[in-house]
Amino acid sequence: MSSTPAPQVRENALPPEFVSRLRQIVPEESFPEILASFERPKRTIFRVNWLKITPDALEEELKSAGLHPIPFPSLEGVFTLPDDERRRLTETPAFYEGRLYIQNPSSMLAPLLLDPQPGESVLDLAAAPGGKTLLLASMMQNRGILSAVEPVTERYHRLRRNLENAGATMVRTYRKDGRGVGRACPLMFDRVLLDAPCSSEAKFSTLRPQSFSYWSLRKVKESQRLQKRLILSAWESLKPGGTLLYSTCSFAPEENEEVVAYLLKKFPESARVVPMKLPIDRWQEGLSRWGKKSFPPSFSSLRRILPDENFDGFFLAKIVKNV
Ligand code: SAM
Numbered sequence: 485m486s487s488t489p490a491p492q493v494r495e496n497a498l499p500p501e502f503v504s505r506l507r508q509i510v511p512e513e514s515f516p517e518i519l520a521s522f523e524r525p526k527r528t529i530f531r532v533n534w535l536k537i538t539p540d541a542l543e544e545e546l547k548s549a550g551l552h553p554i555p556f557p558s559l560e561g562v563f564t565l566p567d568d569e570r571r572r573l574t575e576t577p578a579f580y581e582g583r584l585y586i587q588n589p590s591s592m593l594a595p596l597l598l599d600p601q602p603g604e605s606v607l608d609l610a611a612a613p614g615g616k617t618l619l620l621a622s623m624m625q626n627r628g629i630l631s632a633v634e635p636v637t638e639r640y641h642r643l644r645r646n647l648e649n650a651g652a653t654m655v656r657t658y659r660k661d662g663r664g665v666g667r668a669c670p671l672m673f674d675r676v677l678l679d680a681p682c683s684s685e686a687k688f689s690t691l692r693p694q695s696f697s698y699w700s701l702r703k704v705k706e707s708q709r710l711q712k713r714l715i716l717s718a719w720e721s722l723k724p725g726g727t728l729l730y731s732t733c734s735f736a737p738e739e740n741e742e743v744v745a746y747l748l749k750k751f752p753e754s755a756r757v758v759p760m761k762l763p764i765d766r767w768q769e770g771l772s773r774w775g776k777k778s779f780p781p782s783f784s785s786l787r788r789i790l791p792d793e794n795f796d797g798f799f800l801a802k803i804v805k806n807v
Contacts, residue, residue: 497690498522499699506685509735511768514790521791523690528570529794530586532561534622535651537583539563545583549576556794558763559589564794582649587615589764590686590733590789590798594679595619597760597802598729602627604674609662609718612639614646616679621652630654631673635661663713666720675727678718680711682732682739686797704736711743719747719755722805730801737774740799741786744770745779747803754806757782766790770801 503519510518532539539561546553551569556562565573578584595616600606602625608617611632621630632647632655634640640659647655658665662678683704688696711732718728732739748755757780770786772779789798 498688499696501701502685502688502696502699506735509737509771509774510788510790514768518791518797521793522688524793525567525689525691526588526796527564527793528567528573528586529556529562529564529589530573530584531559531563531592531619533583533585533618533650534561535626536581537578542578542583545578546573546576549578551576556589559592562589562592580649582646582651585615585618585650587619588796589794590791590796591615592619593762593764593789593798593800594677594729594731595623596763597800598675598677598727600624600628600630600675605629605672605723606631607665607669607673607676607718607721608632609665609676609678609714609721610634610680611657612636612643614643614652616677617643617647617655618650618652620677621647621650621654624654626652626654628654629656631656631658633658633660633662633665635659663710663717666717669721671721671723673721673726674723675729676718676722677729677731678714679731680714680739680743681707682711682734683707683736684733685735686733686791704734704738707734707736708738708743711739712746715743715747716750719751719805724754724805724807726805728803728805730803732799733796734799735788735797737771737777740788740801741771741774741779741783742777744783744786744801744803745777748780756804756806757785758802758804759785760787760800760802762787764789764795766792766795 553563612634770783787800791797
């Protein structure tokens with residue numbers, strides 16, 4: 485256990501078990517800052533929709549509307565703006581006509597690292613509300629096959645509305661349970677994104693106590709059960725030589741390293757974790773052990789994004805299927 489004193493967060497502001505686990509997961513020196521990040525609102529960050537406009541033209545349009553967009557470092561076409569301008573941003577034609585999309589930069593990393601190419605066949609296995617699907621479609625320049633799966637009716641319709649608004653015409657949507665997709669579409673995709681349903685630990689905020697009111701270790705384990713079934717389905721749907729990007733917005737090793745380890749154990753011959761080059765440096769390597777479990781040396785290539793006022797916590801794993 486670390487000896488770093490806890491920072492001044494309100495007593496019992498977050499579930500104590502969550503906090504004590506977090507302390508064991510993240511680097512000791514970053515723990516106080518990470519804990520404090522749950523107490524602060526995130527900055528407003530958005531990206532250009534390349535299908536509709538260029539970054540320069542978007543910046544001009546927003547400036548003409550009296551806003552002050554600031555290019556965000558390291559990520560092309562991404563901007564932030566002063567906090568008191570957020571509401572006005574959501575009232576601009578650029579926002580409601582889909583020329584921009586408000587998205588945390590951590591969420592942009594999964595599509596960027598999957599790196600889909602125009603003309604390829606790509607699957608987004610847990611897609612709503614579609615922020616990552618939209619980025620995939622724009623990276624593919626609306627060319628090729630992009631299938632987006634979402635089983636929850638209300639979320640499925642929100643996904644459809646977002647895709648339509650953004651002009652992501654290439655996307656085929658399916659209101660289906662992702663667990664059955666691998667069996668229905670074996671060896672079909674060049675790349676698969678599994679941005680898995682999770683306990684959403686990285687979305688906790690003490691400003692919104694309902695964000696963690698349902699959290700429990702049981703919920704983490706339940707999420708893991710679903711994630712294991714989904715990652716097997718994703719794997720089955722992937723062509724030999726294809727790439728799977730697995731991500732969650734949870735810190736829990738049960739939902740991250742353990743799920744990747746489960747896949748590797750099932751497919752020791754074909755599944756291989758590969759390195760990722762991130763455009764930012766707020767990350768830590770995958771854990772080498774958690775409790776009694778130890779993980780392979782290749783897990784140093786897994787990435788946990790460390791949260792601050794810009795970035796949400798996030799977990800990323802890139803896995804290639806050997807030919
Ligand atoms: N990728 C999305 C984005 O960037 O906008 C966010 C995805 S969210 C983390 C996980 C999604 O998985 C939720 O919309 C949830 O409804 C969906 N989901 C839940 N169970 C699922 C299942 N069995 N198969 C596929 N998706 C599922």
